[in-house]
Amino acid sequence: MSIKLKCLSHTPLRGLNDPGADVVREVDAILARSRAEVEAFDPELIVVFAPDHYNGLFYDLMPPFVIATAADSVADYQTLPGPLSVDKELAMEMAKFILDSDIDIAISHRLQVDHGCTQTLEELTGSLTRYPVIPIIINSVAPPFGPYRRIRKLGEAVGQFIARLNKRVLILGTGGLSHEPPVPLLADAPEEVANFLIAGRNPTPEARAARQARTLATGKIFGTPECPLTPLNTEWDLAFMDLLIEGRLAEIDNFKIEEISRAAGRSTHEIRTWVAAFSALAAAGSYQARQDYYRPINEWIAGYGVISADVTA
Ligand SMILES: O=C(O)/C=C/c1cccc(O)c1O
Numbered sequence: 001m002s003i004k005l006k007c008l009s010h011t012p013l014r015g016l017n018d019p020g021a022d023v024v025r026e027v028d029a030i031l032a033r034s035r036a037e038v039e040a041f042d043p044e045l046i047v048v049f050a051p052d053h054y055n056g057l058f059y060d061l062m063p064p065f066v067i068a069t070a071a072d073s074v075a076d077y078q079t080l081p082g083p084l085s086v087d088k089e090l091a092m093e094m095a096k097f098i099l100d101s102d103i104d105i106a107i108s109h110r111l112q113v114d115h116g117c118t119q120t121l122e123e124l125t126g127s128l129t130r131y132p133v134i135p136i137i138i139n140s141v142a143p144p145f146g147p148y149r150r151i152r153k154l155g156e157a158v159g160q161f162i163a164r165l166n167k168r169v170l171i172l173g174t175g176g177l178s179h180e181p182p183v184p185l186l187a188d189a190p191e192e193v194a195n196f197l198i199a200g201r202n203p204t205p206e207a208r209a210a211r212q213a214r215t216l217a218t219g220k221i222f223g224t225p226e227c228p229l230t231p232l233n234t235e236w237d238l239a240f241m242d243l244l245i246e247g248r249l250a251e252i253d254n255f256k257i258e259e260i261s262r263a264a265g266r267s268t269h270e271i272r273t274w275v276a277a278f279s280a281l282a283a284a285g286s287y288q289a290r291q292d293y294y295r296p297i298n299e300w301i302a303g304y305g306v307i308s309a310d311v312t313a
């Protein structure tokens, strides 16, 4: 058994609304280094914990957790289209193991996934099909959310399953850190928006373009007095990364959902994917972690961080 972890922010504005050239170079360099590490590790399986942003999952049936036995990219923003190379049999075995561990998880045999899942796969492996993968989507964008302790339990069950595999496994968490992009809320939404949030699968190209233009326009003013959205919160992000690196995972059980939304932005809950990833790693053995990168990047609407970790025993 050999297990590695990488957790990193994603942002569909990378390449569409870039910060200065120095910052772009920094991030390119850290992603290139991360990708080389993945290549050297040569994983036999990638388990990716990812959010969805109303592309695959809608309020007509919004599950807290979903495991996919087959998945296709919706190719939003500049992400790659096409199927992911999901290990169907192993995903089914994992789903049964999770259910046997008293965690309710939905199963999709045809899941649509968005940049929240595919951007990180592409950045770290160069494609959507390079390695066998099991996507686990954690609702991080569509309230209400279950408590953070449930995310730890999901992660622990996944880690216990992985530990028995005798494979080289890469665990990914993608999303966060502090950020609040212009994703609408169902509460008080006008009818047209509510209809989209409830059943907006497969939007027209025009509707997708309008959505992406809205995000881009927000990226242009994010962090300025003109922008009403919660600003990035460096202090919050660094404290969260320290907590993970120092292995203080039990403290996450006390996280308060509304407090996090207020302090760091509504989409900060994408860190649920990092919590699951670290909980899986911790269930597989002792770990050593390091912060590879952090910078608040308004142009990308992202407290942008990268952490790596390995099981040591
Ligand atoms: O769902 C969208 O259209 C935009 C999502 C987004 C924007 C900025 C940063 C992120 O992490 C996002 O997921």
Ligand SMILES: [Fe+2]
Residues within 6 Å of the ligand: 010, 051, 053, 116, 175, 176, 267, 270
């Ligand atoms: Fe996101």
